[in-house]
Amino acid sequence: MLLVQKFGGSSVATLDHMERVADKIRSVRAAGDQVVVVVSAMGDRTDELVNLAVQANPAMPAREMDVLMATGEVQSTALLAMVLQRTGITAQSFTGREAGILTDSHHRRARILAVDPARLRAALADGITPVVAGFQGVDEGGAVTTLGRGGSDLTAIALAGALKADRCEIYSDVAGVFTADPRIVPSAVPLDHLSYDEMVELASQGAQVLQTRAVEYARTNKVVIHARSTFAEDAPGTLIVEKNQDNPPVTAVALATKVAKIGLVGVPDAPGVAAHLFSRLAEHGIDVDLVIQSLSHQKLNDIAFTVHLDDLPKAEPIAREVLVELKGSALIVDTDIAKVSAVGSGMLGRPGVAARVFLALADAGVNIQMIGTSEIKISCIVAAADAKRSLLAIHQAFGLAPLNSGSR
Amino acid sequence: MLLVQKFGGSSVATLDHMERVADKIRSVRAAGDQVVVVVSAMGDRTDELVNLAVQANPAMPAREMDVLMATGEVQSTALLAMVLQRTGITAQSFTGREAGILTDSHHRRARILAVDPARLRAALADGITPVVAGFQGVDEGGAVTTLGRGGSDLTAIALAGALKADRCEIYSDVAGVFTADPRIVPSAVPLDHLSYDEMVELASQGAQVLQTRAVEYARTNKVVIHARSTFAEDAPGTLIVEKNQDNPPVTAVALATKVAKIGLVGVPDAPGVAAHLFSRLAEHGIDVDLVIQSLSHQKLNDIAFTVHLDDLPKAEPIAREVLVELKGSALIVDTDIAKVSAVGSGMLGRPGVAARVFLALADAGVNIQMIGTSEIKISCIVAAADAKRSLLAIHQAFGLAPLNSGSR
Numbered sequence: 075m076l077l078v079q080k081f082g083g084s085s086v087a088t089l090d091h092m093e094r095v096a097d098k099i100r101s102v103r104a105a106g107d108q109v110v111v112v113v114s115a116m117g118d119r120t121d122e123l124v125n126l127a128v129q130a131n132p133a134m135p136a137r138e139m140d141v142l143m144a145t146g147e148v149q150s151t152a153l154l155a156m157v158l159q160r161t162g163i164t165a166q167s168f169t170g171r172e173a174g175i176l177t178d179s180h181h182r183r184a185r186i187l188a189v190d191p192a193r194l195r196a197a198l199a200d201g202i203t204p205v206v207a208g209f210q211g212v213d214e215g216g217a218v219t220t221l222g223r224g225g226s227d228l229t230a231i232a233l234a235g236a237l238k239a240d241r242c243e244i245y246s247d248v249a250g251v252f253t254a255d256p257r258i259v260p261s262a263v264p265l266d267h268l269s270y271d272e273m274v275e276l277a278s279q280g281a282q283v284l285q286t287r288a289v290e291y292a293r294t295n296k297v298v299i300h301a302r303s304t305f306a307e308d309a310p311g312t313l314i315v316e317k318n319q320d321n322p323p324v325t326a327v328a329l330a331t332k333v334a335k336i337g338l339v340g341v342p343d344a345p346g347v348a349a350h351l352f353s354r355l356a357e358h359g360i361d362v363d364l365v366i367q368s369l370s371h372q373k374l375n376d377i378a379f380t381v382h383l384d385d386l387p388k389a390e391p392i393a394r395e396v397l398v399e400l401k402g403s404a405l406i407v408d409t410d411i412a413k414v415s416a417v418g419s420g421m422l423g424r425p426g427v428a429a430r431v432f433l434a435l436a437d438a439g440v441n442i443q444m445i446g447t448s449e450i451k452i453s454c455i456v457a458a459a460d461a462k463r464s465l466l467a468i469h470q471a472f473g474l475a476p477l478n479s480g481s482r
Numbered sequence: 483m484l485l486v487q488k489f490g491g492s493s494v495a496t497l498d499h500m501e502r503v504a505d506k507i508r509s510v511r512a513a514g515d516q517v518v519v520v521v522s523a524m525g526d527r528t529d530e531l532v533n534l535a536v537q538a539n540p541a542m543p544a545r546e547m548d549v550l551m552a553t554g555e556v557q558s559t560a561l562l563a564m565v566l567q568r569t570g571i572t573a574q575s576f577t578g579r580e581a582g583i584l585t586d587s588h589h590r591r592a593r594i595l596a597v598d599p600a601r602l603r604a605a606l607a608d609g610i611t612p613v614v615a616g617f618q619g620v621d622e623g624g625a626v627t628t629l630g631r632g633g634s635d636l637t638a639i640a641l642a643g644a645l646k647a648d649r650c651e652i653y654s655d656v657a658g659v660f661t662a663d664p665r666i667v668p669s670a671v672p673l674d675h676l677s678y679d680e681m682v683e684l685a686s687q688g689a690q691v692l693q694t695r696a697v698e699y700a701r702t703n704k705v706v707i708h709a710r711s712t713f714a715e716d717a718p719g720t721l722i723v724e725k726n727q728d729n730p731p732v733t734a735v736a737l738a739t740k741v742a743k744i745g746l747v748g749v750p751d752a753p754g755v756a757a758h759l760f761s762r763l764a765e766h767g768i769d770v771d772l773v774i775q776s777l778s779h780q781k782l783n784d785i786a787f788t789v790h791l792d793d794l795p796k797a798e799p800i801a802r803e804v805l806v807e808l809k810g811s812a813l814i815v816d817t818d819i820a821k822v823s824a825v826g827s828g829m830l831g832r833p834g835v836a837a838r839v840f841l842a843l844a845d846a847g848v849n850i851q852m853i854g855t856s857e858i859k860i861s862c863i864v865a866a867a868d869a870k871r872s873l874l875a876i877h878q879a880f881g882l883a884p885l886n887s888g889s890r
Contacts, residue, residue: 216580
């Protein structure tokens with residue numbers, strides 16, 4: 075069997091942590107399996123480098139940032155390879171370049187264009203355990219690039235795809251994907267498995283176990299992901315696969331708190347008004363999430379939409395410009411909100427699920443401000459103060475806690 | 483004019499230090515000259531990485547050590563490039579690989595085989611100031627290598643040679659090459675210039691301004707070195723050139739304290755005894771420095787030699803084995819000694835110089851234990867307690883202090 079094992083920054087934060095990682099790798103090798111290891115930078119190293127860079131040049135020029143940031147992962151690979159060698163495992167470090175990760179030239183958020191795992195294959199054939207620097211690649215001109223947030227997951231999944239590995243194990247300090255964030259919903263339980271589609275929705279709705287891009291890459295390249303805990307040895311973790319055979323109406327719930335709502339009050343109820351507003355926002359690279367337009371019987375209308383909180387400083391002036399152009403009466407900005415989402419592959423073709431979500435919130439006394447849906451997701455904007463209660467109510471209503479669900 | 487400027491670890495220890503380095507580079511660019519910058523790792527970074535590595539694997543596997551160590555210089559290049567960009571200079575970082583430094587595969591002390599400066603030339607032609615990671619290269623298989631102690635000097639000199647630069651400026655925290663170490667001889671003064679041969683002898687006899695290998699490379703490739711201080715703006719520094727036109731009998735004195743003497747007492751006075759001893763030591767890679775054999779009128783003889791203190795643990799057991807084989811009577815080990823050397827290109831063909839050195843030591847009441855000479859160097863082994871006094875005496879006798887020499 076060939077495995078790819080990825081260990082995040084908290085798993086390699088210190089040399090003691092690396093010893094435990096080495097134990098895991100040794101047990102895989104002892105079982106006769108092959109493994110390619112992918113590591114992040116140690117603990118806070120990345121933050122330390124960013125702090126230095128901000129002082130050196132607040133504009134943080136992207137090409138040099140990538141040169142700087144990529145050193146953190148390289149240090150992890152060399153140190154882990156040394157630890158492995160000391161414990162009798164023939165290991166060798168590989169940079170992203172050496173591992174064959176070819177990307178485009180968008181520094182700090184490069185996309186993987188191709189993976190040429192020839193050198194890794196040769197190492198495996200020689201009985202060597204490769205330790206690969208995550209988060210980084212190289213563009214066609216030979217410049218070092220980095221893959222953006224969650225980039226090490228992406229490295230691991232891309233290598234698993236290229237090497238046709240049996241599984242890509244993503245180790246972190248949580249024991250897999252939960253039915254809800256256990257810090258908010260104490261009764262949340264880890265899921266045995268879920269589908270790529272569900273994981274993509276959960277990741278993009280605020281669950282932080284895996285990054286959306288990495289899961290999308292796995293879906294496209296049919297890489298089986300196993301999300302596991304580095305430190306909870308017995309936890310079985312979560313498999314992310316093509317189809318969730320259980321097909322539950324709601325598999326898990328997620329909470330996003332970095333959300334802002336912008337409302338334009340009293341704009342003309344005429345064709346093209348919404349199109350104008352949203353194309354202006356798109357021109358500035360701002361993703362609009364939920365949208366609501368009041369059903370008006372008069373000539374004037376209200377439009378509200380949500381954006382990520384980080385985009386608010388760019389979005390607000392654009393909305394105000396459009397408001398003035400359209401002679402609207404007021405702009406309302408609300409950051410005191412949250413987005414609660416329920417995700418489940420069984421939602422598809424079962425029209426009653428949305429109603430059960432709304433009922434659960436109503437029973438909990440929560441007012442729903444906006445609603446958004448996809449085929450396997452229902453999102454509701456609620457007041458920030460209601461967020462936790464909303465999450466608990468949906469989690470409870472769909473029997474996600476073990477006491478209620480029995481056979482989950 | 484094309485300059486190569488090398489800044490050591492103390493010159494780039496912090497971002498504040500880097501600002502001053504950037505000032506220097508800016509003034510070169512403002513004068514219309516081109517510059518290639520070579521940097522070491524920031525301050526203690528290298529030591530920190532070594533400490534981590536020793537804990538990870540006390541054997542410090544050489545290939546992974548090089549991967550780890552090389553990241554320190556890369557971080558310096560990215561940060562300095564960012565600082566330069568902020569201050570309006572188009573700069574770009576280069577790893578050793580990108581700068582075209584090809585080495586053999588002797589990790590941790592690789593030798594430069596060739597330099598292909600095509601990418602640096604292209605950058606210079608585009609008006610870009612390259613910032614190159616010192617101390618590192620890449621072998622034919624593509625693995626990162628490091629060049630050993632003083633490797634960044636070597637990088638700078640090799641690039642200056644390959645680019646046919648007008649001068650290679652080596653910046654450090656001292657204001658050039660002095661007539662003696664100013665911490666020991668307060669009256670020591672910086673030299674305007676000296677020859678490669680003199681600098682090679684001084685470096686190998688204990689002066690720490692430049693490493694022997696780097697100066698030898700400069701001599702072979704006719705690279706003019708200018709040793710300067712980063713922080714003492716007005717200090718003219720020292721030029722290291724083909725010939726020292728002044729041709730003084732003694733240009734400078736040097737002190738080496740990491741010296742050990744091993745004596746074999748009462749071995750046969752027969753042909754081949756010394757050859758046997760020294761070939762045994764050479765087999766183990768131990769460099770023997772000074773040698774003395776007593777002029778004996780009997781059948782038994784004494785042989786004494788010096789080695790670097792670091793080699794003593796390897797050399798002593800070998801000497802003891804040979805002593806037993808030869809049925810010698812005793813082994814004497816003395817680490818309480820020092821080596822005082824006088825170096826001057828004018829020594830050549832002036833037989834009286836050695837006598838003046840010995841006279842100066844005699845006048846100072848210093849007993850000379852061993853003597854070694856080359857064409858432009860006289861070295862004396864003295865008791866450690868006499869070391870400083872010896873250095874002062876020779877420095878004084880040859881008028882190296884400004885009050886005595888007048889026109890130095």
